Amino acid sequence: MIEAGQAVWMAASEQDTVVLAELLASWAMPGAVLALDGDLGAGKTRFSQAFAGAIGVKGIVNSPTFTIIKEYEGRVLPLYHMDVYRLSLPEADELGLDEYFYGAGVTIVEWASLIEELLPPERLQIYIEHLGGEARRIAVKGIGAPYAQWCQQLGAKGASRL
Amino acid sequence: MTKTNELILAIETSCDETSVAVIRGGREILSNIISSQIETHELFGGVVPEIASRKHVESITLIAEQAIAEAGVTLRDLSAIAVTQGPGLVGALLVGVVAAKSLAMALDLPLIAVHHIAGHIYANQLVHEIKYPCLALVVSGGHTELVALEREGSFRMIGRTRDDAVGEAYDKVARALHLPYPGGPHIDRLAVEAADETDLPRAWLEPDSYDFSFSGLKSAVLSVINQAKMRGQQLDEPALARGFQASVIDVLVTKALRAVRAEGAKQLLLCGGVAANRGLRAALAARCEAEGIPLLVPPLSLCTDNAAMIGAAAHLKFKHGEFTTLNMKAEPVLSLEEWSIGRGGHS
Numbered sequence: 152m153i154e155a156g157q158a159v160w161m162a163a164s165e166q167d168t169v170v171l172a173e174l175l176a177s178w179a180m181p182g183a184v185l186a187l188d189g190d191l192g193a194g195k196t197r198f199s200q201a202f203a204g205a206i207g208v209k210g211i212v213n214s215p216t217f218t219i220i221k222e223y224e225g226r227v228l229p230l231y232h233m234d235v236y237r238l239s240l241p242e243a244d245e246l247g248l249d250e251y252f253y254g255a256g257v258t259i260v261e262w263a264s265l266i267e268e269l270l271p272p273e274r275l276q277i278y279i280e281h282l283g284g285e286a287r288r289i290a291v292k293g294i295g296a297p298y299a300q301w302c303q304q305l306g307a308k309g310a311s312r313l
Numbered sequence: 314m315t316k317t318n319e320l321i322l323a324i325e326t327s328c329d330e331t332s333v334a335v336i337r338g339g340r341e342i343l344s345n346i347i348s349s350q351i352e353t354h355e356l357f358g359g360v361v362p363e364i365a366s367r368k369h370v371e372s373i374t375l376i377a378e379q380a381i382a383e384a385g386v387t388l389r390d391l392s393a394i395a396v397t398q399g400p401g402l403v404g405a406l407l408v409g410v411v412a413a414k415s416l417a418m419a420l421d422l423p424l425i426a427v428h429h430i431a432g433h434i435y436a437n438q439l440v441h442e443i444k445y446p447c448l449a450l451v452v453s454g455g456h457t458e459l460v461a462l463e464r465e466g467s468f469r470m471i472g473r474t475r476d477d478a479v480g481e482a483y484d485k486v487a488r489a490l491h492l493p494y495p496g497g498p499h500i501d502r503l504a505v506e507a508a509d510e511t512d513l514p515r516a517w518l519e520p521d522s523y524d525f526s527f528s529g530l531k532s533a534v535l536s537v538i539n540q541a542k543m544r545g546q547q548l549d550e551p552a553l554a555r556g557f558q559a560s561v562i563d564v565l566v567t568k569a570l571r572a573v574r575a576e577g578a579k580q581l582l583l584c585g586g587v588a589a590n591r592g593l594r595a596a597l598a599a600r601c602e603a604e605g606i607p608l609l610v611p612p613l614s615l616c617t618d619n620a621a622m623i624g625a626a627a628h629l630k631f632k633h634g635e636f637t638t639l640n641m642k643a644e645p646v647l648s649l650e651e652w653s654i655g656r657g658g659h660s
Contacts, residue, residue, distance in 0.1 A: 191489055192535040196476055196528065213474050214528075216481045217455035218328065219402055222645050237494075245367050246404060 153272065153295055156302030158310040160289040168194060168279075168287055169201040174308060175275070176205030178301050179257045181228060184271050186263030189279030194287060195261045198279065202259060203230050215261070220251070229256030236262040243269055275301060319392035319631055322380070322416065323624035324373070326409035327401025327429050328455070331372045334620035335384035335391075339628025340439060343384035345614075345621035346376045366404035373412050380620075388420055393636070395627030398426035399647030406643035414639050423636040425627040428652040429618075430456060431468065433584040435629070436615040436622035443609070448578040450569045452593070453585030453617075454480030454495070458649075459523045459569060461576045466629040466654030471572060472523025479561060479587050482527035486534050486557050490550055501590050503554035511537060511549065511556030515564050523568055530560050562596045570600055582609045588616040629654055 162168040175185070185202070187195050196214050203212040207226025215221040215234045223230040231251040235243055243266045251258045252271045263270060273295025280288040291310070293302040302310075318338045325332040331348040348368075381388065396413035399406055417424040433456075434449045449460040457479045459472035477485065480497060487496020492503075513533050516526040534557055541548040573581050581601055587593065588610055601608040615622060630636070633654050650656075 191485055192528075192532045200476075211473060211475050211524075214477045214481050216484070217453075217478060218400070218645075220645070222403070246402075 154299040155295075156293045156299035158291045158302040158305040160291060160305065160310045162287040162289060163285070165194075165197065165285045168198055168285075168289065171289060171305075172198050172201035173205040174305065175301065176202045176227075176257075178297075178304065179206065179228060180297065181255050181257075182253055183257045183297075184252050184274040185257070185259045186267075186270055186274050186276045187259055187261050187279070188264045188277070190281060193279040193281045195279060198277070199232055199259050199261065202257075203232070206230060206257065219246070222256075225256070229254070231256055231258040232261075233258065234261040235266050238266065240266060240268065273298065317628070317632055319628070320386060320390055321393050321395050321425070321624045321627050321631060322377075322391050323395040323427070323620040323627055324377070324409040324413050325397045325429075325432070325618055325620040325623045326366075326369045326373065326405050326412075327397045327399070328405060328618060330618040331369045331376055331408075332618065332620035332623075333373070333377045333380035334624050335380055335386060336439075336621060336624030336628065339435075339625050339631075342439060342621045342624075343386065344380045344382075345619055346380045346383065347617075347619050348372050348376060366402070366408050369405055369408035373408055377412065377416075388416075391420060391422055393417075393423045393425055393627065393631055394420070395425040395427050395623055395630075397429050397432065397623050398637075398641060399644035400429055401643075401645060403643055403645040406645065410641065410643045414641070418639060423631075424639065424641065425630045425635075426637040426641050427623045427626050427630070428647055428649050429623075430458065430460070430649050431466075431626040431629075431652055432622035433616075434460060434462070434468075434582060435625040436584055436611040436619075437582045437609045438625045438628075439615060439621060440611055441609045443582070444579040444607075446576060446578050447580040447582055448569065448573050448576055449582040449584060450565065450597075451585045452479045452565065452583070452587035452590075454478060454484070454587075456585055457525050457527075457565075459572050460649065461572070461578070466633075468649045468653050470649055471576075472525065472568065474525040474527065475518075476526050476528040477531060479525075479527065479565070480585075482531055482561065483587070485531050486554075489535055489538055490554070497587060497590060500554045500558060501592055503551045504558040504592055507549075507551030507555035509549060509552040509555070510559055511553045513537075513556040513560045515560050517564065523572055525564065525568070527561065530557065558590075558592050562593050565593065566596050566600050569597070570604060570606070573604075573606055578606070580607045580609055584611060584616060586617045589613050 334345040457474040492499040
């Protein structure tokens with residue numbers, strides 16, 4: 152059985168969301184996959200930008216909605232930033248996403264639940280919920296040993312454990 | 314200025330469209346075939362070519378053959394092969410790059426790597442006379458950029474979006490209003506028909522910045538929709554569309570005109586797919602006229618992704634003999650400034 156863990160991060164401000172992104176970035180290793188979901192405007196791209204900054208991506212990280220995938224050279228690790236909203240499952244399948252998932256960098260997939268079947272079995276699932284203003288409830292679920300460990304570590308950093 | 318009359322076969326596969334064109338002397342379009350223009354249903358059994366690179370593979374040969382046939386030339390008449398090197402989807406770019414390399418090698422012709430945004434800007438050269446220095450506002454699904462051109466083929470990026478591109482912002486707002494994809498034309502239409510206008514914020518960023526940000530505007534639109542829902546009120550969708558469009562246009566036009574003045578530009582070039590937006594064209598035309606700045610806009614068919622614009626940009630490199638080698642690689646992230654004429658151009 153694959154090890155799993157969960158945590159909930161309550162962000163009162165955008166800065167709190169940035170702190171979460173920075174924590175996760177500090178633990179990220181090559182081949183890490185972050186599956187990101189949440190409504191339009193929940194702050195998925197904002198989270199990705201904070202994560203990118205934390206792994207040393209210089210310059211602007213903007214939305215990959217139109218291009219589907221944007222690649223960045225981070226100081227620590229490469230970042231593959233995806234938005235699969237526009238893709239159907241067969242289209243996503245043809246893109247050969249495994250090259251990224253099992254590549255040398257970290258992959259962040261926005262709207263990941265749309266291609267759940269194609270995601271690697273071990274990953275960190277993040278669901279961002281809009282609570283009005285800058286407040287967000289961010290539910291994190293780690294599937295696989297390293298990610299379950301991340302959830303435990305988040306608990307130590309003030310996230311509530313489920 | 315040296316006049317050349319070369320024939321360039323240009324290939325564009327950076328995103329959804331597979332396109333091949335034959336261009337003479339950087340200006341004259343002998344053919345410009347775009348996948349969506351072909352009877353795709355007959356050719357592909359109902360599948361419309363889209364994102365996946367496999368679709369580019371399926372259509373590239375067919376489209377290249379048609380481009381050659383329509384141009385009324387033979388492969389032996391060509392002077393060079395040009396292809397979009399980036400930016401774009403690597404899998405999609407790769408198809409065009411491999412096709413271009415194969416043709417260049419088989420025909421023993423020089424190969425020219427083209428920057429996609431340079432293509433959008435030089436689409437104007439196919440229909441207008443560009444005067445320097447000028448300023449280009451590139452607005453499309455994936456790009457929102459202000460580019461200063463001091464002289465032909467010299468690019469300086471002075472502003473870009475920090476989050477959503479204009480086209481993306483339109484699509485996301487359209488999604489929230491349950492309008493079909495792509496959302497731009499629908500919002501544009503609603504905005505034109507609207508009786509009222511919802512007041513929405515403008516993101517000016519720092520006073521001296523030419524960068525753009527549309528995610529705050531997107532959030533403001535979503536908040537109006539949610540409030541109406543919570544109060545059980547009927548949402549005035551046309552007014553919201555108009556308010557959204559007014560905010561986008563206000564920021565684009567104001568920043569573009571400020572940059573035109575600061576750069577001493579003789580012309581403003583509007584390019585990219587969002588140049589089709591009637592509201593944006595009208596507002597830019599009015600402001601440019603008031604300030605005595607000529608506004609250049611390519612016809613719609615040359616605003617969206619196409620290979621003719623790649624041929625027009627390739628002409629610059631051809632004139633200066635800046636060719637690339639068969640080792641050239643597709644680059645999903647490619648700097649426009651480094652692509653400038655005289656900066657090497659060898660990859």
